[in-house]
Amino acid sequence: MSQAKSYAAKSATTPLVPFSFERRALRENDVNIDILYCGVCHSDIHVAESDWGPSEYPVVPGHEIIGRVTEIGNKVSKYKVGDLVGVGCMVDSCQTCSSCKQDLEQYCDNGMLGTYGARDVIDGSLNYGGYSDHIVVREEFVLSIPEALDASKAAPLLCAGITTYSPLRHYGVKAGDKVGVLGMGGLGHMGVKFAKALGAEVTIFTRSESKISEAKKQGADHVIVSTDDAQMQAAAMNFDFLLDTIPVQHDLNPYLNCLKVDGMHILVGLIEPMEPAVHAANLVLKRRILTGSLIGGIAETQEVLDFCAEHNIECDAEMINIQDINQAYQRMKKGDVKYRFIIDMKSLKE
Ligand code: NDP
Ligand code: ZN
Known part of the structure; x- marks a missing residue:
């Protein structure tokens, strides 16, 4: 287990506040990622504010995650320590149903596991997203960030x-x-x-x-x-x-x-x-x-990262500190963002 710092919503009507919790110990196929940047999606607001029915609190939002691998489980083969990686909207699925077999994990017949606000299939714990200093994710749901992309602008590609x-x-x-x-x-x-x-x-x-x-x-x-x-x-x-x-x-x-x-x-x-x-x-x-249409599968998410690297496509983003997250939510609700907020996670470590 490792202690994580984050920002969380404790209820649908209160602002996000600092929150500490434990990330799970690495399983054999897990990657530990030190989070550098996290995009702010309108879905984060929907879940924090229970727009889609009652959320389970605390909610640590964030599913546009860019970071570096700091540790790997002993069966991880795709990633090594130091790799620049991403995590999007999903962190698990059954991997065996017909949707998963067609690289459509987002439509998993047994339900995919969202990056936050959902319960882990193995230990039943509530999971927490990317407004935090690190995250533990099974390697199948980790993306490789191409060198040609600017890491500080790539986070929104993982959802938007x-x-x-x-x-x-x-x-x-x-x-x-x-x-x-x-x-x-x-x-x-x-x-x-x-x-x-x-x-x-x-x-x-x-x-x-x-x-x-x-x-x-x-x-x-x-x-x-x-x-x-x-x-x-x-x-x-x-x-x-x-x-x-x-x-x-x-x-x-x-x-x-x-x-x-x-x-x-x-x-x-x-x-x-x-x-x-x-x-x-x-x-x-x-x-x-x-x-x-719901997000995209893992293979297609890798494809979009590579497509953007090849075609020089970048998100237009405004970098914020985590301490400004509540103001960012208010601005997004007014349509006042050009065109994505990205949290610089250094601000959480200060
Ligand atoms: P943003 O807040 O960044 O953008 C939404 C835009 O919609 C605004 O900029 C605004 O554009 C327009 N808008 C906002 N309010 C209104 C209104 N009252 N009437 C008409 N237009 C309005 O949101 P995101 O792009 O992050 O997310 C958009 C939606 O997509 C959310 O519901 C989110 O949950 C969902 N989503 C769905 C996913 C999926 O897999 N299907 C994945 C990710 C997100 P303008 O000022 O130009 O009118
Ligand atoms: Zn999103």
């Missing part, structure tokens, strides 16, 4: 990156397709970069007029201000794909109306319940498809 890359690849977005990205936050800004890299013509749907010039700098070809009905109506029947990253309840109908025949609305934003209702006519009359 893979979550947007995976559906664009899976559903076959290709050169010339018209792709709309809904919400210009952590996931949205990566969605724009990947859709552009795949050759699509990309439009950002944002509530924030102030993000228009930024959006163009990100590579977006067009921007639609989603609160402007005239702009939304002018976009009717225009898109092949919409990638929806909005983290709160919203009316899908005006967006569905923007899709061509056979167009696809892909939900990645996780909101419950889904209200207001989708009008059947918005799907039926144009054979449109409404679907969703």
Whole structure:
């Protein structure tokens, strides 16, 4: 066992505070990682604040983790001490079901284990995420960070990156397709970069007029201000794909109306319940498809890291100290982040 420092939410309504706990002793296939950086995902806020039903507290969020290997179990073969590695949204799955065998651990038939707020299958303990100084993870769920990536900006690829890359690849977005990205936050800004890299013509749907010039700098070809009905109506029947990253309840109908025949609305934003209702006519009359997508498998997460290294794709991030995490949450709730906060974990050690 090793003593860990962290920041935790102790309830849904109180700010994150310093919290110490024990990490498990290394199992034979475990890697111990000294955490350098951790991205701040909107899912962290959802879990800290029990948006998805009651969370088990304390919650130590954080699933965009970059760090160095400091110790390995005696059966670890993929990593050695000193390697630069990453951990994303999952830390375990059964490895034997049909989903796991197809490298789709995120859809494990027996349930994958999230990086925090879940109970370890072997010892039943509540697990804690990356807003901490170190983490112990079985090697199958550890990623290798390519040399060509800037380690201080790579953390968001482990969730925001893979979550947007995976559906664009899976559903076959290709050169010339018209792709709309809904919400210009952590996931949205990566969605724009990947859709552009795949050759699509990309439009950002944002509530924030102030993000228009930024959006163009990100590579977006067009921007639609989603609160402007005239702009939304002018976009009717225009898109092949919409990638929806909005983290709160919203009316899908005006967006569905923007899709061509056979167009696809892909939900990645996780909101419950889904209200207001989708009008059947918005799907039926144009054979449109409404679907969703959860992160990506481990092999595909390695693929996105390598893809970004090869195509010089970087996240746009604002570095913060852990002591500023509560303020960062407030800013994210207002959509005031360009476009991901990354915690410099040195600040936890000071
Ligand atoms: P961010 O907060 O970084 O970005 C969300 C963006 O959505 C904002 O920047 C804003 O863009 C827009 N938005 C925010 N509030 C509203 C609102 N009230 N109405 C309309 N638009 C709004 O969040 P993330 O990108 O980190 O996460 C987005 C969602 O994706 C979350 O629900 C998260 O839990 C989920 N998620 C899902 C995963 C999966 O596997 N499917 C994995 C990771 C996250 P703008 O200002 O441009 O309008
Ligand atoms: Zn996330």
